[in-house]
Amino acid sequence: MHRQNISVTLWIHPFINIDAKAFPYLASKGWMIQDVSGARPALTSWWNGPMAGHIDFSNPDAAQWFLDELNTLKTTYGIDSFKFDAGDVNYLPPVFRSHQDFVNRNHLTRLYATVAQQSDKSHRIEVRTGARTQNLPVMVRMLDKLSTWTLDDGLRSIVTTGLVFGIIGYPYVLPDLIGGNSYHNTLDPELFIRWIQANALMPMMQFSLAPWKADNATVLKVAQDMVQLHEKYADKMVGLANDSVTTGYPIMRPLWWIAPTDETALTVDDQFLIGDDLLVAPVLEQRATTRRIYLPAGRWRDELKGKIVDGGIWIDYPVSLQDLPYFTKVE
Incomplete structure (x- = not known):
């Protein structure tokens, strides 16, 4: 993939499953968020696995361990960067203990995004959550979108969500997957086409379902045209991104x-x-x-x-x- 000038990123999250090899080690170090007793990890359920602990990013040693593991992935396997998912504190119990005391529990989200940004100084980082993290040079992804036409997390919502992100200080907005999250199924070709078009002149495009998988000549032609249109305006996007550093203006x-x-x-x-x-x-x-x-x-x-x-x-x-x-x- 590198020979084809394609960068390779990995999907990363802050959870450590209880059956993971690292779990006993992190638990013994106290490097995961603790339950109210402060004596054991605060377990949480998430969307891909058994119960898990959550790395305590307020502990400098835990944060450094996390960064070291990411660096190992980069040096051992040639990984270029990372896509950081989760970070929402609603995955944690209402009461928990951490290395640092937080006035606001969302501070853990801020620390997670900050540590994530440190893993790649080339600014290719993608995060999905933030709390007072407008200062970070990262792409901020919209919440998962549904493969529908509606304003309720469907196609129509990518415009309103993108505008809100920019206005509150997150200019490097990354719309969710083109076509929404029903990427494991064949999408309605019309919806897929309109989604590609709507996304084409936003700051970034992100496919999950490859257009040629739709087995539809019109889908493929529109996808090719819209990617070329996005490329045509790439310099404008980059210029606006640079301007936002000093002006705070959205793209x-x-x-x-x-x-x-x-x-x-x-x-x-x-x-x-x-x-x-x-x-x-x-x-x-x-x-x-x-x-x-x-x-x-x-x-x-x-x-x-x-x-x-x-x-x-x-x-x-x-x-x-x-x-x-x-x-x-x-x-």
Whole structure:
């Protein structure tokens, strides 16, 4: 994979199963979160295994052990970086003890993300949770999405979630898997296509189901086109990412960012901006043949049709299954 210029990452979490070889060692060291007695690990259940302990990242020795293990994976197997899952304190009992006393239990989440970031200084780290961790140069993934069209953790929610992430200070937003988490099944081709399109001009794209597995020529063609579109705007994304370090501005922005007194722009939750001049209006409705789009004031170039449109209006935009409407502000 390295010969093909592909980086390799591993999925990592903070749990140590009770049947893992490391469990007795960590327990004897007191390097896992303890139950209320402070005498034994606080066991938790999670989504892939028996009961488990949770590494105590407030203990410098435990954190260093964790980093050493990750470094061993990198040096022994050529692993480039890691995808860090979990970190939510709701996996722990309501009362627990740790090496450090926390005023707020979410501090453990902050420590986990901070230690995760230290494992790879090339900034390829992905985390799924954060608590006052806006300072970390990491990709922050949305919570798992469902393979549905709805605003309730389905396709429509990737726009609203991405906008909220940016506004609260997490600009390097990583949408969840394209198509949602039913990646073990064959997805509805229309849903998969619209998901690829919606994700194409967000900061990052992440496939789980390979497009060619859909066994659908249109899916494959749209996927190829959208990956090329993402690549076309890669320099813009990187430039906005660099800017966010000093400005705190999100990469993915709501329409009201450039039109704060426009009452209509304040209500639009199914479009977004990349920077101040690239407006994206993905098709998020099933079997849609038109897409109602709002363009804030200014002059906009329709990148699909190549014509200039005056803003400050709604337009009813015809769409085929292959279309992702997007516009560049020219004035």
